[in-house]
Amino acid sequence: MSDRKLTMSEALREAMSIALDERPEVFILGEDIGIYGGAFGVTGDLYHRYGKERIRDTPISELGIVGTAVGAGLSGMRPIVEIQFSDFTAQAMDQIVNQAAKIHFMVGGGLHVPLVLRTASGSGTGAAAQHSQSLEGWFANVPGLKVVIPSSPYEAKGLLLSAIDDPNPVIFLEHKLLYKVAGSEDVPEGAYRIPLGVSRVVREGKDLTVVATGIMVTRVLAAAAELDKEGINITLIDPRTISPLDMEPVYASLAKTGRLMVVQEAPEHGGFINEVIARVVTGPSLGHLIAPVTRLAGMNVPIPYAPQLEKAAVPQVEDIIKQAREVVVNWR
């Protein structure tokens, strides 16, 4: 096969195009997803290929958009919602949290809501506090929602196709710094699916197990390449879906490394990484630990504007290198 190094935007668009071809009940709705092609260009030319009924531009109306998708989902359609920035999901929280997440359970299983909510997440673009958050922890705390965070174009395509297949509401958080970056792996042209709820071992190393998602997978990989030169070898595990959360590869890895580091961009307080730590220290891996668990997260601060402030607020490659080196060197 020839090289197919796609960006995450291109990979996501391919997944949606496949789903639109496979299932007549799939349609996309959101703000500026039509002729504009999406705030981050993800829907691109889909409007021209599938028409305005299926690639449905909406007014600026997040609660209405998500609520409409919930109603459409529980009456036969399979909507994909695009919310331009994950921060704007706050406008739609009733429909996400009180409706979509709970309907199947509340009504005793008679109704279900197949719904994918794709949204751009994370900092690094100078968009400041209301356009840069990493809100995965909010959603993971709501029973009934699945939460997916792709870390590469290959992953994004396979995970999005599974999310669209899923009969439950899925929050799909795409890091905006990954949209325009070509992945290192080829992205197959046709359909392939990566199951939700299965963690991926991204690389293996003997000294330290690192758990990270999304953009932090990229940064940990860069850090690991540097640490390899020092003889410090990292295992990197990407859960891919933080709800449901597959911990088995983490436990298996800790049996070999004995050291755990967790990394996230979201603020530390109440973050998803703390769940990983909790499961490790209350679970089968406690006896394997030979070093204190260490965590690296965003500061408990709104994302600031100035580039040096923005960088300082969330983990960078050099922060990961420093903290990983410390835990390995100090706990030989």
Add this chain to the structure above:
Amino acid sequence: MMHGTMHLSIGQEASPVGVCMALNLEDQITSTHRGHGHCIAKGADPVRMVAELLGKENGYCGGRGGSMHIADVETGNLGANGIVGGGIPIAVGAALSSQLMKKGTVVISFFGDGAMNEGAFHEAANLASIWKLPVVFICENNGYGMSSSTELAFNLEKLSDRGLGYGIPGITLDGNDVSAVYEATEAAVKRAKSGEGPTLLEFVTYRWKGHSRSDKNLYRTKEEIDEWKTKDPILHFEHVVVERGLLTEADIAQQHRLATEQVIAAVNEAMKGKPADPAGLLDAVFKKVSA
């Protein structure tokens, strides 16, 4: 016998009955926290309704939802809702499904006066109007959002005037006159099904009972409640049909007996159900992914 909360719609019967008379089985509704009337009028099984109120496995929600979450897919009831205004965008979405899948059905969005001050109403009304969706918005104005009177909560004579801002025709009617409710709904349903878009109907009515169990009726007088009881929609309907010679007093007494027997039978049957079992608590958090 019943441990949880519920919101009674006694005094408001004309709206659910008149509206649902204008619907087919395939037409859908979204309901509210005050949804027992909508549920029965759309054709629900009273045994499963009562079983749900009692927290039984054979209840509509297997005891997971209670009064505020009863849904009945077979009769097109997409569910009551514990969030004021929460069902309105969902109705619009179901209407979008109807339009996209060319079902030829209509969706009724029931809500109260209180919901009209929620953003959900405004966003949903706008989307329904710009896409000309087959949905009818039914505001059951019972005078109070919990304790807030419409006088306190609106600077409007007719809440149906809110339709104007969205390009939606709005009509205010006596919500205790079942014939008027039926005729207005029938016209709005016809309009929706012919692709002309949504209508907003405001039915002015009154709830006899408090908002919920904890209500001490501090915000309204006994005289006001008694006055509205003289406007009982059921009595009103009975007068009309007897006056016109359509039914006799004896026919009406017979209907009362039948209805009472049906309710008693439903309660007795529902009580035989098994209590909801905590062992199955996690079963319906997610729908199982089929292989």
